[in-house]
Amino acid sequence: MSSSSAIAGHAATLPLALPDHRDQTPEVAARFARIYQRPVTLEVRQLGRRFEARDGSVSAFESVSFCAHRRELLCVIGPSGCGKSTLVRILAGLDAPSAGQMLLDGRPVYGPGPDRGMVFQAYTLFPWRTVLQNVMFGPEVRGLGKVAAEAEALEWIEIVGLRKFANAYPHQLSGGMKQRVAIARALANRPRILLMDEPFAALDAQTRAQMQAYLLELWRRIDVTIVFVTHDLEEAVYLADRIVVLGSNPGHVKQIVEVPLPRPRSREQSISPLFVATKRHLESLIHTPPAEGEALPRIRVTQVGDEVD
Amino acid sequence: MISERGTTARHDWLAVRGEVPARRSLLLTVLAFALPLAIWSAVSYVPFLWHPLVEVQQPGSVSYFQAGMLVEAEAFAAENAQARAGGRPPATGVPSNPIYLPAPHEVARALVAAFRTPPRLPSEPWLHQSLWQSMQVIFWGFLLSSLLGVPLGILCGTFSSVSRLQEPFIEFFRYLPAPAFGALAVAVLGIYDAPKIAVIFIGTFFQQVLVVSNTTRKLELPLIEAAQTLGASRRQLVFKVVVPGVIVDLYTDMRVLLGWAWTYLIVAEMVGTTSGITYFIHQQARYRNYENVYAAIMLIGLIGLTSDVVLARLGRLLFPWRPESQRSVLLALIRGGLPARARRGAAAESLPA
Numbered sequence: 001m002s003s004s005s006a007i008a009g010h011a012a013t014l015p016l017a018l019p020d021h022r023d024q025t026p027e028v029a030a031r032f033a034r035i036y037q038r039p040v041t042l043e044v045r046q047l048g049r050r051f052e053a054r055d056g057s058v059s060a061f062e063s064v065s066f067c068a069h070r071r072e073l074l075c076v077i078g079p080s081g082c083g084k085s086t087l088v089r090i091l092a093g094l095d096a097p098s099a100g101q102m103l104l105d106g107r108p109v110y111g112p113g114p115d116r117g118m119v120f121q122a123y124t125l126f127p128w129r130t131v132l133q134n135v136m137f138g139p140e141v142r143g144l145g146k147v148a149a150e151a152e153a154l155e156w157i158e159i160v161g162l163r164k165f166a167n168a169y170p171h172q173l174s175g176g177m178k179q180r181v182a183i184a185r186a187l188a189n190r191p192r193i194l195l196m197d198e199p200f201a202a203l204d205a206q207t208r209a210q211m212q213a214y215l216l217e218l219w220r221r222i223d224v225t226i227v228f229v230t231h232d233l234e235e236a237v238y239l240a241d242r243i244v245v246l247g248s249n250p251g252h253v254k255q256i257v258e259v260p261l262p263r264p265r266s267r268e269q270s271i272s273p274l275f276v277a278t279k280r281h282l283e284s285l286i287h288t289p290p291a292e293g294e295a296l297p298r299i300r301v302t303q304v305g306d307e308v309d
Numbered sequence: 310m311i312s313e314r315g316t317t318a319r320h321d322w323l324a325v326r327g328e329v330p331a332r333r334s335l336l337l338t339v340l341a342f343a344l345p346l347a348i349w350s351a352v353s354y355v356p357f358l359w360h361p362l363v364e365v366q367q368p369g370s371v372s373y374f375q376a377g378m379l380v381e382a383e384a385f386a387a388e389n390a391q392a393r394a395g396g397r398p399p400a401t402g403v404p405s406n407p408i409y410l411p412a413p414h415e416v417a418r419a420l421v422a423a424f425r426t427p428p429r430l431p432s433e434p435w436l437h438q439s440l441w442q443s444m445q446v447i448f449w450g451f452l453l454s455s456l457l458g459v460p461l462g463i464l465c466g467t468f469s470s471v472s473r474l475q476e477p478f479i480e481f482f483r484y485l486p487a488p489a490f491g492a493l494a495v496a497v498l499g500i501y502d503a504p505k506i507a508v509i510f511i512g513t514f515f516q517q518v519l520v521v522s523n524t525t526r527k528l529e530l531p532l533i534e535a536a537q538t539l540g541a542s543r544r545q546l547v548f549k550v551v552v553p554g555v556i557v558d559l560y561t562d563m564r565v566l567l568g569w570a571w572t573y574l575i576v577a578e579m580v581g582t583t584s585g586i587t588y589f590i591h592q593q594a595r596y597r598n599y600e601n602v603y604a605a606i607m608l609i610g611l612i613g614l615t616s617d618v619v620l621a622r623l624g625r626l627l628f629p630w631r632p633e634s635q636r637s638v639l640l641a642l643i644r645g646g647l648p649a650r651a652r653r654g655a656a657a658e659s660l661p662a
């Protein structure tokens with residue numbers, strides 16, 4: 001991110017002929033047309049959340065509206081403090097909105113429920129349950145018998161490729177494996193929508209890249225709509241059909257960006273001009289230039305001749 | 310993982326929060342018991358360490374000395390000086406410690422003898438009978454307390470409204486010393502075991518509710534939220550998430566609380582008719598058999614330590630999902646082959662990613 005913003009800063013000296021992120025090939029445009037024809041799975045209407053603070057109430061975000069179509073992969077990005085985590089917690093039913101409503105398949109939903117699966121940034125596997133028992137949790141509380149729940153869970157463990165670890169305990173797994181189990185556990189409930197709150201943020205760069213590719217592969221094979229919250233612009237561009245860009249103070253929808261990259265996605269696309277253009281556009285939306293006087297004070301703490309550039 | 314032998318870096322004994330290698334940790338555990346024993350032995354067996362008294366062997370010409378009598382060292386020297394000055398034969402004696410500090414071997418002998426020696430009066434219990442009675446009092450007191458205290462503590466830790474309703478009163482009550490209820494317990498429950506069990510109950514219960522509710526509150530909220538998004542009902546949250554989520558910590562709490570229950574035992578047993586190990590200790594102190602008193606005190610310590618080790622061992626079996634982060638050296642000693650175990654633990658933690 002820092003390297004590209006440096007490029008942005010030197011745009012005058014390094015002319016790069018970037019396409020416009022709105023330039024969609026006919027195939028991509030047709031794909032979006034198909035997406036919009038699908039039924040709306042999740043509709044967020046004028047959602048707002050206020051917190052009571054000591055000096056009056058503070059608004060986390062106001063009148064946020066967007067919708068996700070069936071089998072769409074929607075990313076939500078925004079600067080820190082735009083309330084994106086609060087937003088996804090409200091979608092999961094873990095927090096209540098102060099205004100607006102959300103509709104799942106056209107019906108309003110309140111409180112948490114198995115129709116909305118969630119994968120958290122923190123590892124939330126139950127440490128006392130094996131991988132199999134963790135994935136069984138959803139079917140089990142749904143009232144499925146032990147045998148049926150186990151069969152169902154095994155299927156999902158197979159899908160996330162952890163068959164060998166079905167009887168391992170969470171502390172024996174790596175971070176990436178834990179999140180794969182968490183995804184399997186959420187999907188075992190066959191939710192209408194899978195909410196993901198920065199699920200790969202705690203992973204190292206290499207594992208994160210693997211997990212992203214892996215998520216796309218999984219999403220291709222199953223009928224699920226994904227709302228993926230992240231602060232990593234590259235991750236958003238790589239994964240999403242559309243990106244909801246939030247602004248802060250208070251949070252609001254700045255723009256909903258259609259990612260013009262064709263599918264299936266691959267790592268090589270990340271150096272394509274269209275990818276860079278999209279990312280640059282997102283950057284310009286999120287990073288407002290620092291106001292006058294906010295620049296770092298010029299204090300010299302190095303020896304003369306020690307300049308790094 | 311680097312093998313211990315392979316590292317050239319020297320181990321720092323006082324590294325802040327550093328780990329101690331298995332072998333050294335074993336050494337330290339042995340020392341933990343060996344050091345106090347060594348000090349006790351030194352004071353007992355090295356004649357010039359302390360030994361403020363003299364045990365008279367031959368009374369000589371001192372009229373009031375008798376063989377086996379303990380005399381202040383100064384008085385002994387003064388009498389002998391007088392005797393020598395008068396040309397009479399002096400008394401002989403060896404330096405000795407007060408009767409209330411028996412030597413290790415005397416206590417060890419007493420420990421064995423106490424189980425073999427019949428009580429002086431036919432109405433008095435044997436040592437093992439006294440111990441058995443004490444253990445029953447502890448068992449029932451702790452069991453009754455746990456049956457009520459653990460569920461109430463879990464409820465307090467889970468539901469804030471229950472906690473607000475219960476905890477202020479419990480917080481008040483736990484400051485009231487349990488022995489203060491002894492007289493009341495006797496009035497209500499008679500003089501035998503019931504009031505003693507009641508004192509242990511009162512001493513344990515209120516602490517237990519607070520400890521359990523605090524432990525329950527420490528369960529990570531994301532685990533509960535994850536379960537909620539998976540569709541768990543309130544009841545399922547309590548029984549499928551909260552209870553299994555805190556059970557390991559609760560088990561540890563119980564071990565600590567059981568130790569507290571033992572500390573209430575001695576006062577509890579003095580309520581009504583003195584009974585159990587306390588009765589034994591009091592009788593032996595009255596007969597001035599201090600080695601028996603020490604033997605009984607040590608037995609309490611041994612029973613406590615043994616039960617704790619057994620419970621810790623049992624915990625391993627009960628909770629297989631725990632990463633074996635805290636290895637107990639005592640346990641390893643019992644199972645044998647500590648380095649091999651450590652290696653196995655390390656292998657389990659490094660499964661391929």
